[in-house]
Amino acid sequence: MKKRTVCIGSSIVLACAGLSGCATNSSHTSPAQTSHQQAAASTTKPRVITVAYQQFGNPPYFNQEWLQQAAQQFEKQYHGVTVKLEPIEASENDFYTKIDLMMKSASTAPDVVTEDTFLINADGSAGYLQPLNADVKSWPDWSEFSAAMKTGSTSNSGEVYGVPYSTDTRGLYYDVKIFKEAGLPVPWHPKNWNDVLNAAKKIKEKVPGVVPLWMQVGKATGEATTMQTFEMLLYGTHDTLYDAAKHKWIVQSPGFLNSLKWIQTVYADGLGPSFSQILNAQAGNIESQQLMPQQKIGIALDGNWLPGSWQKNGPAPWPDGTKAYQLTAMPTEFGQAPGYTSMSGGWALSISHLSQNKQLAWDFIKIATDKKNMEWYDVHQGNLAPRKDIANDPAYENAPGQFFKVATSFEKFTHFRPANSQYPSVSTQIQAAVEAVATGALTPEQAMQQYANNVQRIVGASNTETVSK
Amino acid sequence: MAVHAFAKSTGRRNRVPGGVGHHNGWRAIMFLLPSWLLLAVFFFVPILLTFYFAFTNLSLTGTSSLATKFVGFQNFVSMFQDPTFRISVIKTIVFLLFSAVIGQQVLGLLLAVLMNERHRLFRSAIGVLVIAGWVTPEIVVAFIFYAFFSDGGTLDTFLSVFHVQPIAWLYAFPMVSVIIANIWHGTAFSMMVYQAALGDVPKEILESAAIDGAGRFQRFVRVTLPMIKGSIATNMMLITLQTLGVFTLIYSLTGGGPGNRTTTLPIYMYQQAFSDYQLGYGTAISLILLMIGIVASFVYLRMLKVKL
Numbered sequence: 001m002k003k004r005t006v007c008i009g010s011s012i013v014l015a016c017a018g019l020s021g022c023a024t025n026s027s028h029t030s031p032a033q034t035s036h037q038q039a040a041a042s043t044t045k046p047r048v049i050t051v052a053y054q055q056f057g058n059p060p061y062f063n064q065e066w067l068q069q070a071a072q073q074f075e076k077q078y079h080g081v082t083v084k085l086e087p088i089e090a091s092e093n094d095f096y097t098k099i100d101l102m103m104k105s106a107s108t109a110p111d112v113v114t115e116d117t118f119l120i121n122a123d124g125s126a127g128y129l130q131p132l133n134a135d136v137k138s139w140p141d142w143s144e145f146s147a148a149m150k151t152g153s154t155s156n157s158g159e160v161y162g163v164p165y166s167t168d169t170r171g172l173y174y175d176v177k178i179f180k181e182a183g184l185p186v187p188w189h190p191k192n193w194n195d196v197l198n199a200a201k202k203i204k205e206k207v208p209g210v211v212p213l214w215m216q217v218g219k220a221t222g223e224a225t226t227m228q229t230f231e232m233l234l235y236g237t238h239d240t241l242y243d244a245a246k247h248k249w250i251v252q253s254p255g256f257l258n259s260l261k262w263i264q265t266v267y268a269d270g271l272g273p274s275f276s277q278i279l280n281a282q283a284g285n286i287e288s289q290q291l292m293p294q295q296k297i298g299i300a301l302d303g304n305w306l307p308g309s310w311q312k313n314g315p316a317p318w319p320d321g322t323k324a325y326q327l328t329a330m331p332t333e334f335g336q337a338p339g340y341t342s343m344s345g346g347w348a349l350s351i352s353h354l355s356q357n358k359q360l361a362w363d364f365i366k367i368a369t370d371k372k373n374m375e376w377y378d379v380h381q382g383n384l385a386p387r388k389d390i391a392n393d394p395a396y397e398n399a400p401g402q403f404f405k406v407a408t409s410f411e412k413f414t415h416f417r418p419a420n421s422q423y424p425s426v427s428t429q430i431q432a433a434v435e436a437v438a439t440g441a442l443t444p445e446q447a448m449q450q451y452a453n454n455v456q457r458i459v460g461a462s463n464t465e466t467v468s469k
Numbered sequence: 470m471a472v473h474a475f476a477k478s479t480g481r482r483n484r485v486p487g488g489v490g491h492h493n494g495w496r497a498i499m500f501l502l503p504s505w506l507l508l509a510v511f512f513f514v515p516i517l518l519t520f521y522f523a524f525t526n527l528s529l530t531g532t533s534s535l536a537t538k539f540v541g542f543q544n545f546v547s548m549f550q551d552p553t554f555r556i557s558v559i560k561t562i563v564f565l566l567f568s569a570v571i572g573q574q575v576l577g578l579l580l581a582v583l584m585n586e587r588h589r590l591f592r593s594a595i596g597v598l599v600i601a602g603w604v605t606p607e608i609v610v611a612f613i614f615y616a617f618f619s620d621g622g623t624l625d626t627f628l629s630v631f632h633v634q635p636i637a638w639l640y641a642f643p644m645v646s647v648i649i650a651n652i653w654h655g656t657a658f659s660m661m662v663y664q665a666a667l668g669d670v671p672k673e674i675l676e677s678a679a680i681d682g683a684g685r686f687q688r689f690v691r692v693t694l695p696m697i698k699g700s701i702a703t704n705m706m707l708i709t710l711q712t713l714g715v716f717t718l719i720y721s722l723t724g725g726g727p728g729n730r731t732t733t734l735p736i737y738m739y740q741q742a743f744s745d746y747q748l749g750y751g752t753a754i755s756l757i758l759l760m761i762g763i764v765a766s767f768v769y770l771r772m773l774k775v776k777l
Contacts, residue, residue, distance in 0.1 A: 097529065097743045100529045100746075101529070119530065122530040122531040125531055125532045125535065126532070126534035126535050219724070219725075220726075274620070274640075275640040276619070276639070279724075281724075421531040422531055424530060424746055425745050425747065428744055428745045428746075429745070435726065435727070435728055436729070439727045439728045440728075441727070441730065442728070450552055450553065453550065453551065454551065457547040457550075458747065
């Protein structure tokens with residue numbers, strides 16, 4: 001009997017062992033070793049550099065086209081070197097996990113990788129990324145990058161871990177036709193959260209068959225749920241997520257609770273979409289590529305890149321999209337100063353620490369992020385450009401089918417996410433709290449308590465604090 | 470296990486009187502070495518690492534990824550304070566109880582009994598239908614049931630004939646949905662185990678019980694069930710361990726949601742390790758999963774008083 005049980009026991013162990021397999025190659029190369037490798041590599045003349053990036057949803061993939069253009073220019077200048085693009089088919093969260101796993105091992109680490117700036121600090125301090133301080137110092141273009149964006153890809157201790165190539169702001173989209181039918185003012189400038197809620201209620205009452213207010217609340221939509229929904233609310237209260245002066249996470253606060261309560265109200269009152277639409281990794285595409293072009297959404301809290309889907313060669317071409325929908329700033333909770341709020345993030349090109357072709361990788365990044373290439377990408381993708389020379393270019397400012405001018409004006413009151421290496425882990429706890437509250441699984445109080453407990457576990461109780469009143 | 474048997478037989482040969490025992494011993498070790506090495510590299514080392522990582526703060530990104538520290542029982546302490554962990558233990562037990570112990574086990578036995586002694590054509594027709602669910606890969610089963618349960622899917626279309634309003638089954642009844650999917654997928658296994666077991670019950674005993682006046686039901690409960698006790702225990706253990714590890718089906722149908730309503734331990738382990746980047750904590754959860762499997766196996770053996 002014992003033997004059988006042991007056999008069975010060990011077969012489960014075997015199943016569980018799969019988990020640990022990924023960690024076996026977590027050894028890190030020391031800097032000395034790396035420079036040695038690099039020297040060796042340069043004498044053998046490497047021929048291929050790999051560029052890893054995310055690919056998800058329906059084509060066209062502008063990031064791929066952009067990287068391809070840069071690769072062609074690069075290959076013309078650097079004879080005998082090929083750029084191999086390595087698209088990673090994964091949703092946002094899976095992409096972050098996959099590149100982390102890839103960068104753990106020299107045999108899979110790409111040379112150049114696209115990094116979400118919210119993860120860049122964490123990946124930098126995990127030793128996955130190469131600091132680029134010396135490289136950017138001798139690069140004249142670096143002075144063209146706006147100071148705020150440079151901070152986004154720089155660690156607290158000053159290491160530059162990537163060159164930002166896109167940024168964004170967030171706000172409220174509203175459908176002009178639906179607003180007129182509901183008897184709501186156009187143009188619309190809500191002054192506080194209640195104005196938004198009342199508008200949604202009016203839409204529900206007067207315009208049946210449309211989703212009054214769309215905001216991501218699923219764990220499946222990952223960082224979008226944290227940033228487009230929760231942080232757009234929280235940073236409009238008197239509280240924030242992280243006390244940068246004391247280096248502590250604020251795990252319980254009135255603002256946190258009120259943000260959860262507001263989300264609860266929206267879903268409990270039936271002002272949001274159905275759960276099968278929203279708790280889905282494809283929720284963002286359902287929103288921007290299906291429902292909005294059918295004018296089935298009254299108000300949507302989302303990022304400035306959204307009309308990118310409606311471009312002529314986008315996944316859901318809709319030339320009149322930016323007339324049908326307008327973009328307005330998200331108000332603060334009670335309209336307190338500065339009256340509006342927004343969140344900014346963005347993406348950067350980084351070099352993997354285990355890359356054997358660091359110099360070539362840097363040369364590629366310089367080409368990909370020059371004015372022409374970056375402007376092409378940001379205009380097509382509908383992202384804001386982190387380079388000042390692009391932001392001031394009239395061709396960019398007035399690009400058709402985009403809200404670049406309005407969205408850039410949100411930068412006045414925008415916020416950045418905490419530059420703390422634990423942020424990605426904390427962010428997933430926010431997503432869990434938001435989904436639990438939206439689906440009614442937990443009350444806002446319970447969800448905040450659970451969030452507090454989990455964050456204390458992850459970052460250590462001494463690194464957290466509670467704010468009351 | 471094959472290695473075990475081999476080791477035993479060579480050991481026995483060693484003791485053959487007059488043989489060149491010493492030489493043979495070394496030769497046996499030489500022959501065993503490759504398999505031992507393979508086992509060590511792919512089995513024992515990962516297990517030991519699992520145990521080790523469960524006691525560290527290993528993470529996929531951030532500072533603790535580079536400076537992994539030994540944290541003692543910290544992971545286990547916070548696990549027992551973590552309400553989501555408690556929820557997922559309960560969800561795991563519910564899923565296990567209804568989809569494996571009750572669903573697959575009872576349905577499998579019922580099918581086997583009903584098919585017993587029937588016409589061959591009938592047996593093979595039904596058998597093929599049931600086994601079709603078993604041979605279908607888990608991810609395909611997930612897609613089939615997604616199509617079946619989703620908004621306006623097969624089930625809703627069927628029910629609309631009776632003027633039932635469409636229901637988003639995967640959101641309204643997520644646990645019931647994944648349980649039904651798992652029963653459909655796994656019942657054939659129990660059915661086959663019991664078909665074999667029922668075939669081994671001697672007809673003479675059943676006949677003499679019938680002559681003694683035992684009815685159909687009495688014969689089944691008093692004669693058949695005690696005689697297939699060993700198969701019940703084995704089957705129970707195997708499907709329990711299989712079901713404890715079900716990940717693909719739940720993850721692709723509901724992703725553990727909505728909320729935590731279908732977050733079983735494997736799902737929670739995956740979320741903690743690969744979505745929340747807490748590899749150490751995830752590994753600790755996998756150890757608990759292992760413990761549950763071992764405890765359940767012991768309970769079955771004790772309950773049925775079976776000697777293996």
